[in-house]
Amino acid sequence: MENVKYKEQEEEKINAEKAVWGSRGRRYGIYLFAVALAGWALASYNYNLLTLAYPNVASALHLTSVQVGETGTIISLVSIFVPILLGYWMDTRGRKVMWMLALGMSAVFTGLTALVTNFAELVIFRAIASSFGLSELGISITIVNESLGPKQRGWLYSWVQAGWPLGVFIASGMYLAFIGFGWKVVFAVGAIPLIVVMIGRYWIKDPERYLNLKKIKDMLKSGKRKEEIAGIEEYAADLEAAQHLTYRQIFGTKGYVRNQLIKIMVTWFFYASSWVLTNVFIVYFVVDYYGWSITYAATLLLISSGVGFFFYPLGGFLGERLGRKNVLVYTAIATPILAVLFIIAVHFILVASIIYFFIYQVTNGTWSGAGYAYWGESFPTRVRGTVVGFLAGWFNVSTFVGSLIYTVLIVIFIKTPMLVWLIMAVGLAVGELFSLTLKKIEPGTVLEDISV
Numbered sequence: 001m002e003n004v005k006y007k008e009q010e011e012e013k014i015n016a017e018k019a020v021w022g023s024r025g026r027r028y029g030i031y032l033f034a035v036a037l038a039g040w041a042l043a044s045y046n047y048n049l050l051t052l053a054y055p056n057v058a059s060a061l062h063l064t065s066v067q068v069g070e071t072g073t074i075i076s077l078v079s080i081f082v083p084i085l086l087g088y089w090m091d092t093r094g095r096k097v098m099w100m101l102a103l104g105m106s107a108v109f110t111g112l113t114a115l116v117t118n119f120a121e122l123v124i125f126r127a128i129a130s131s132f133g134l135s136e137l138g139i140s141i142t143i144v145n146e147s148l149g150p151k152q153r154g155w156l157y158s159w160v161q162a163g164w165p166l167g168v169f170i171a172s173g174m175y176l177a178f179i180g181f182g183w184k185v186v187f188a189v190g191a192i193p194l195i196v197v198m199i200g201r202y203w204i205k206d207p208e209r210y211l212n213l214k215k216i217k218d219m220l221k222s223g224k225r226k227e228e229i230a231g232i233e234e235y236a237a238d239l240e241a242a243q244h245l246t247y248r249q250i251f252g253t254k255g256y257v258r259n260q261l262i263k264i265m266v267t268w269f270f271y272a273s274s275w276v277l278t279n280v281f282i283v284y285f286v287v288d289y290y291g292w293s294i295t296y297a298a299t300l301l302l303i304s305s306g307v308g309f310f311f312y313p314l315g316g317f318l319g320e321r322l323g324r325k326n327v328l329v330y331t332a333i334a335t336p337i338l339a340v341l342f343i344i345a346v347h348f349i350l351v352a353s354i355i356y357f358f359i360y361q362v363t364n365g366t367w368s369g370a371g372y373a374y375w376g377e378s379f380p381t382r383v384r385g386t387v388v389g390f391l392a393g394w395f396n397v398s399t400f401v402g403s404l405i406y407t408v409l410i411v412i413f414i415k416t417p418m419l420v421w422l423i424m425a426v427g428l429a430v431g432e433l434f435s436l437t438l439k440k441i442e443p444g445t446v447l448e449d450i451s452v
Contacts, residue, residue, distance in 0.1 A: 087389010158316020315369020
């Protein structure tokens with residue numbers, strides 16, 4: 001009797017562990033979580049190395065201000081297409097191999113940046129390094145969501161998202177530690193952490209739900225009938241749809257997947273295009289148009305991003321309690337209100353700084369902590385890689401368009417920058433309320449119960 005009770009307790013313990021860490025258990029789940037966090041942190045680190053070192057690079061290569069601007073534009077454009085391609089290949093060739101490829105290419109071309117001698121080489125190497133690094137977003141969302149259990153899935157992934165400000169911190173430290181030896185050393189040494197994490201991923205496996213679906217698809221392709229493979233389908237899937245190309249399943253078929261994708265695309269367009277002003281151009285905006293000290297503005301951004309690390313898991317925690325859609329909606333309500341208060345108080349620097357601190361948190365931590373986990377759980381395994389990779393590329397489309405909008409508005413309203421702020425930081429942010437149309441997904445729901 002005692003043995004039976006003991007076995008039942010052990011089984012309950014194992015099931016509780018799997019509900020959080022997935023079917024492969026706690027040790028593997030923690031390992032996956034750690035390498036995912038490290039990978040996204042290093043993607044941010046790699047991307048921000050150039051931001052920090054660009055004054056040194058531009059001086060050494062004798063670049064013009066136009067060339068500096070062109071570098072950012074080309075990197076943005078390439079970063080649209082690489083995540084989309086890797087997303088498609090995730091569904092056709094496997095999750096792990098794309099994860100290794102993304103970080104591997106990022107590491108190689110970060111190291112090669114140390115060898116550049118002209119503008120063309122710089123643009124090519126950095127566009128490849130950055131675009132493959134940014135592809136981490138879609139791949140990690142897919143692997144982590146598919147591998148972890150339904151309980152606390154969003155909260156755990158929000159810690160992975162927190163890797164972005166952590167990467168900014170690491171890049172700043174690396175730059176300060178090695179810039180005395182020259183910018184080439186910064187990039188040469190910068191490749192080492194990327195390589196270390198890539199090696200650490202060697203033991204990662206494709207998620208079981210993906211492997212099961214792949215096995216069934218291969219059997220169907222070989223001519224076996226559905227009746228013959230009954231019983232090996234461990235995870236529910238639409239096998240008829242799964243036999244078609246993933247882009248056909250997404251865009252060529254009416255229904256939930258296409259509708260949900262369009263709703264997320266619209267929501268994220270407003271978010272990302274508005275984010276450009278409140279996060280990318282913010283220092284230039286307050287310094288050039290409102291006379292803030294550049295040192296003060298940069299310090300405010302540093303503090304906001306440093307403390308902001310903890311707002312990502314806060315967003316994930318709220319997503320588990322309130323639902324991820326609700327966190328997006330509440331954030332969409334708060335963002336334009338805070339933006340209006342900021343521009344009203346912009347000449348009262350201390351007050352405006354406090355308001356901006358919270359603008360930074362709602363446009364980064366709380367939105368991202370809940371929002372990107374929502375991407376991964378919104379779509380079925382048969383197209384998850386393709387869709388999430390597409391959305392990662394779409395985010396870069398939206399920031400690129402946001403940059404163009406900002407450029408046009410600055411030219412039109414050069415003497416009234418408040419209008420630029422009201423249109424972008426307030427007006428576009430109101431568009432985030434399109435999140436109201438998104439499907440409500442209850443926290444803790446098994447992926448196959450959300451969509452097949």
